[in-house]
Amino acid sequence: MNRRQIANLLVLQELKIQPRLDLFRDRLVIQKAIYLAQAAGVDLGYYYGWYLHGPYCSSLTKDMFGAAMDPDGVESVQERYALDQLSKQQLGRLGALMQAEAENLPRRLEFFASVHYLIDRQQVPDDGPKTLRQRLKAFDKDFSEVEVQNAIKTLRDANLLKPAQRGPNRS
Amino acid sequence: MDRIVVDSIHGAIELTELERRVIDTASFQRLRHLKQLALGHVTYPNATHSRFAHSLGVLAVMSRVLRSAAGKLGLDEEQQQDLRLAALLHDIGHYPYSHLMERLDHTVLTEERNRRSDRGTPKIDLRRVLPYPGHEEVGQLIVTQQDDLLDAIGDTARAQRIADLFTRGRAADLQLSKLIHSSLDMDRLDYLIRDARAAGVPYGEIDINYLLNHVDVSPTRMVGIKYKALPAAEQFLLARYFMHRTVYYHKTTLAMEEAFRQLLRRCRDKGAYDVPRDGSAIRELVADRAGLSEFTDHFLVSVARRALENDNDVIKRLAEAIVLRKPPKLLREAVALIDVTNETERKHNACTSFLRTCEDRLEELAQDHSLALGLFLIAEPPDIQLEKRGALIPAGEAGAQPSDKEDELIKVFVPGKNEPRSLVDIPESLIKHCANRVARIVRLYVVEYDQAKVQQLRDEVQAW
Numbered sequence: 236m237n238r239r240q241i242a243n244l245l246v247l248q249e250l251k252i253q254p255r256l257d258l259f260r261d262r263l264v265i266q267k268a269i270y271l272a273q274a275a276g277v278d279l280g281y282y283y284g285w286y287l288h289g290p291y292c293s294s295l296t297k298d299m300f301g302a303a304m305d306p307d308g309v310e311s312v313q314e315r316y317a318l319d320q321l322s323k324q325q326l327g328r329l330g331a332l333m334q335a336e337a338e339n340l341p342r343r344l345e346f347f348a349s350v351h352y353l354i355d356r357q358q359v360p361d362d363g364p365k366t367l368r369q370r371l372k373a374f375d376k377d378f379s380e381v382e383v384q385n386a387i388k389t390l391r392d393a394n395l396l397k398p399a400q401r402g403p404n405r406s
Numbered sequence: 407m408d409r410i411v412v413d414s415i416h417g418a419i420e421l422t423e424l425e426r427r428v429i430d431t432a433s434f435q436r437l438r439h440l441k442q443l444a445l446g447h448v449t450y451p452n453a454t455h456s457r458f459a460h461s462l463g464v465l466a467v468m469s470r471v472l473r474s475a476a477g478k479l480g481l482d483e484e485q486q487q488d489l490r491l492a493a494l495l496h497d498i499g500h501y502p503y504s505h506l507m508e509r510l511d512h513t514v515l516t517e518e519r520n521r522r523s524d525r526g527t528p529k530i531d532l533r534r535v536l537p538y539p540g541h542e543e544v545g546q547l548i549v550t551q552q553d554d555l556l557d558a559i560g561d562t563a564r565a566q567r568i569a570d571l572f573t574r575g576r577a578a579d580l581q582l583s584k585l586i587h588s589s590l591d592m593d594r595l596d597y598l599i600r601d602a603r604a605a606g607v608p609y610g611e612i613d614i615n616y617l618l619n620h621v622d623v624s625p626t627r628m629v630g631i632k633y634k635a636l637p638a639a640e641q642f643l644l645a646r647y648f649m650h651r652t653v654y655y656h657k658t659t660l661a662m663e664e665a666f667r668q669l670l671r672r673c674r675d676k677g678a679y680d681v682p683r684d685g686s687a688i689r690e691l692v693a694d695r696a697g698l699s700e701f702t703d704h705f706l707v708s709v710a711r712r713a714l715e716n717d718n719d720v721i722k723r724l725a726e727a728i729v730l731r732k733p734p735k736l737l738r739e740a741v742a743l744i745d746v747t748n749e750t751e752r753k754h755n756a757c758t759s760f761l762r763t764c765e766d767r768l769e770e771l772a773q774d775h776s777l778a779l780g781l782f783l784i785a786e787p788p789d790i791q792l793e794k795r796g797a798l799i800p801a802g803e804a805g806a807q808p809s810d811k812e813d814e815l816i817k818v819f820v821p822g823k824n825e826p827r828s829l830v831d832i833p834e835s836l837i838k839h840c841a842n843r844v845a846r847i848v849r850l851y852v853v854e855y856d857q858a859k860v861q862q863l864r865d866e867v868q869a870w
Contacts, residue, residue, distance in 0.1 A: 238511060239537060242530055304789070304846070356575065
């Protein structure tokens with residue numbers, strides 16, 4: 236297993252996410268969790284594009300499948316290596332985003348990651364949550380304006396969005 | 407059309423004035439100095455074709471797809487031009503020797519694999535080495551930051567739009583982005599034929615004309631292949647598999663590439679010969695006009711040449727292997743065709759057990775033969791799969807849940823259906839029955855040229 240694969244597993248462990256790949260929802264959670272980890276400042280080197288379910292990175296999928304083929308298994312890596320303190324602190328900022336029942340986590344992370352992506356990549360005009368909501372709806376993510384507004388606030392409170400950048404919530 | 411370029415694969419490729427301007431930039435001309443097959447020419451002497459020629463080839467394929475599909479997709483002229491430019495520029499961010507350098511962060515030094523060393527709990531400091539960005543991100547940076555390309559394209563917003571097409575960055579243009587990345591995979595349609603012809607092997611030949619003449623578009627704007635071209639689509643996927651087995655993963659090429667990768671990792675760790683220290687150094691380099699124009703295969707060759715004088719014996723011998731074309735010798739190879747849906751097979755197969763043995767026994771072998779551990783190279787190329795996999799469950803059951811990249815699977819219009827189906831879901835397709843399997847290869851080499859010593863090592867390793 237290479238350094239990036241090890242780092243992925245440690246980040247997921249820190250976020251209390253199982254590195255399972257069997258189900259689509261498992262893979263979705265991993266994709267969005269790593270996306271948000273990078274937004275929190277833990278640079279794992281993954282570049283995300285936009286797919287039907289929001290931010291997605293092919294290289295991450297390849298690395299995760301590679302790790303799944305490793306006979307040492309996840310447990311061994313998680314026993315042998317540990318994250319540094321600063322990375323742990325940065326991941327700690329994701330606490331509020333991760334608070335959900337297991338069955339709701341995929342939708343929640345997809346929502347936060349998608350909102351972050353659209354604002355961070357400046358793909359929505361600076362006119363409040365309305366356009367952002369419409370853009371999400373075009374990809375079957377039906378959230379109310381209040382939910383979108385709250386998501387932006389949560390992302391800002393976690394310091395995942397720079398205060399000065401363009402975005403629908405800029406005052 | 408303003409200009410014609412004659413290509414050995416596609417014949418006459420017509421260029422618009424805008425495309426001509428883009429091609430004439432220094433940023434695009436850099437692609438002439440990146441070999442498509444990295445070190446493939448050490449095995450196949452004629453495989454020296456460039457990413458420049460390949461990029462023109464992908465433009466030619468896009469041009470033909472648009473001829474068949476633009477009307478049904480309702481694309482206006484500007485959208486078509488943007489797609490053509492995205493095809494032309496899709497590889498603009500490639501590193502010298504392509505994936506060899508790009509994947510440097512994936513390179514594990516042989517000493518680091520040693521399982522017998524202290525197995526305490528090392529801290530992973532994620533900020534110590536910011537990973538190199540992938541070529542898609544580098545491409546996006548080049549297209550949106552290099553003045554020559556911005557001048558040629560005309561405005562920053564359009565440059566960003568084009569970059570977003572080939573990186574799939576823009577949510578609003580998902581439908582257009584799909585065309586670049588869609589199941590037709592124009593990138594692959596060009597490179598398989600180009601690489602096969604340059605190498606002189608028959609395995610990559612595909613019926614590209616038949617495939618492109620049978621492109622169709624569904625009422626929901628899904629692009630696919632008509633059913634009568636099903637065998638051509640299957641052969642297209644099989645061709646990629648055979649090209650990996652024969653050309654891309656040739657034992658000599660892989661040996662040289664692994665030696666080069668290990669050399670670069672060691673030089674980078676030592677801060678030697680201007681090898682970019684991390685991802686931020688790469689981003690600075692590609693933002694600079696002069697830096698970018700020198701970021702070619704020649705840059706890496708010069709690293710290897712300078713490393714010939716290094717006082718570290720492992721670095722020096724790796725450099726000699728590359729500069730003097732003295733390929734490391736193969737000691738043993740493990741190959742497995744793995745059913746990825748079977749967890750036991752996935753984790754316990756010929757490759758994984760050989761890797762574990764190497765990790766357990768290489769240090770002792772090196773000591774016994776008075777060789778530095780770093781002179782043993784383990785090459786572990788990415789698995790070869792027939793079709794983009796989305797799960798560790800059987801392909802037939804995969805249809806019951808959404809696929810991560812459904813829009814990138816090959817689609818076929820089955821008779822009687824308006825919307826195309828993924829090839830992996832068509833029962834009579836050979837691909838459906840092979841889609842769960844990946845081919846994995848692991849090879850152990852040594853940088854040593856004394857025949858008797860190599861044979862002795864080979865005998866010992868074979869007996870493990």
